[in-house]
Amino acid sequence: MHGVRQVVRSLFVAIQASKCQAHSSAFKDHCLAVSSQPASVVRTLSTSSQHLARGSRTRSVADDDTSDPYSPSYPSNPEMQPFALPYDADLEDLVPPNAHQGQTVRIQSQPDYREHLHEPLDMEIPQRPSKMRPTERAKRMRPDVDPKLTSIVLFPGQGSQFVGMGRKLLEYPNVAEIYAAANHILGYDLLKLCLQGPEKELARTVNCQAAVFVTEIAALEKLKEDYPMAVETCVATSGFSVGELAALVFAGSVTFENALKVVKARAEAMQAASELVHGGMMTVQITHKSILGQAMEVAKKWCKEKKKINKPICGVANYLHPDLKVLAGNAEALDFIEANQKLFDITVVKRLNVSGAFHTRLMEPARDEVYNTLRDAELVPPKIKVFSNVTTLPYTDVKSIVKLLLNQMVSPVRWEQIMHNLYDFGQGQEFPQTYEVGPGRQLGALLRKVNAKAFNSYTAIEV
Template sequence: MNAYIFPGQGAQFSGMGLDLYENSPFAQELFENANDILGFHITDIMFEGSAEDLKETKVTQPAIFLHSVILAKTLGERFKPDMVAGHSLGEFSALVAAGALTFEDGLKLVSQRAQAMQKACELQPSTMAAVLGLDDDVVEKICAMTDGVVVAANYNCPGQLVISGEVEAVNKACEALKEEGARRALVLPVGGAFHSPLMEPAREELAAAIENTTFNKPNCPIYQNVTASAITDENEIKANLISQLTTPVRWTQSVQQMIADGAIHFTEVGPGKVLQGLVKKIHREAETASATFETNA
């Protein structure tokens, strides 16, 4: 079975999507439509902006979404997923690609999500850290024992977990994790504590937008971050999307479940190859590839 996977924040690069824009009139039309919806020329920043320009949350999230979704749409008949999944932000790309959301609605939600997350970040100093070389349960235990807000946020692959929370709590947890034998416990250059209780203001804001958006039954199951299981019911999809901001991304568990359900080949749709690397670490025998578009689309 073929699984299509969609990357999240951090996969952006300067020049992303330019090849699509220049070689596909259909892609060009979608990019221009996106500029109108967003009210600014995101294409200028994607194609010509610096890495610093692309790091701004209100740009990063729509940019990765656009690259992924427009690439999926240019695949035409070749895009035949048996299942889809996306890492954090990538879940929105996956839902649009699978027909659960329209392109326009997906982009509006991603833009609102980015702005709501940015506002939540500004309310309280917070951060995230990557922890390498420890079992998940050890990391969870140390987070629970640390004063302040710090939680497991991204289960990326065995031995790689990202924690998230208040700056002081994350720093304390990193020290304790190193003492416990972590190969690395490194604070990440991010704007805030994504996928933690500190995102509650953003969750409330996004919840209202999601409730007011029409969702359709997807063309294939989506393995959502919150449950790491196959979902096709529109109401469940909505509820999980709302919960996603304050709960962990269960990527390891999602990929394991997709494989248990028959996935053999994983195609990453969007910028970078981060998810392919994670899939290989979760299941060495899995086949992985990057999606490539047809110039006549």
């Protein structure tokens, strides 16, 4: 064990040293201040050496994707590239408040770091992007009504299942017919599996996704009976992973039968993809001291150099709330992080009982398999806003639904960001009534972490 830790520390120190050297060079050579000539006050961007040592992400002007409609178009003068900015800084932060578009501002060197640069650089302030940023766009797409008179419906995903789910729904109209239709499409008795298990069989991806999805659609019948206004006043919906298909059914974008066919194809394809590579998922709890990015990078390097894995995968698969993420990738990479969590200041790690590395590139084979079924699902535009797991914004058309549902299988679920967009209301306003429709209360627990005030109007529909 001591030998393994020595190797780990050597890898970690080597990566840190190379990063620090690069960051330090960029910091010392290109730390700039901006002033509008002849302003006497110069604003300085600085980053502590400790922040750099922890692997702070930086970007240069040259790194920005000018094709992104939400990214400003930066000048291409090579003399102005690269100067390093902290990742969370904006170019606008460097511009004096009294500057205007088309004006030339002066990039003044700091004498402590660039004594050899005697002449300042001039930069024309770029035109501001005409399109709204994603959070503004999501906010503008809501109806202009009092939020407390509206509702939001959320659908959980795989992992929320439990033996006995569905029992509290059987007394409601149409529920028996829903499970009977599911049995016909799936070819086995789903209700019996949900009510009696066994748990291990229910947890299998090929069964679990269909079980969760069908139970959510059955739970909608309970929502309609017990909370009819929740359906009539609903302005937005979203679902976690496979729950997104239940949200699309609720929004009228696809029929239950066609959506279940997609879920069946999706689950079977993901199960098959999981058997190609030994992967897994793991919950990690972090703090501001944690260096999760470095942990994933070192884990991949370990897998490549010590386990001889070609192009290992290890990344964030689920963004749950600021202190909680789910990692996914090669099982060896997760083993490495679990064994060395203290080295990266990760407070808690917990392996999930799933068969594969969902929402990573290891699911690429599954995406290709699902395309044909999804293409034949006869989708129509949703009647209410359905927020995508990939973009965190409402779907705009049928083409985007097909594309993003496929991409969702290989992309992180950005649930934390979806919660911010769904509940981004003005200061002092009340929040909508929120209903979690499906097994468990996981989404309610996450909402409480992200937005405690919105959680005060939360209700779980028991199944």
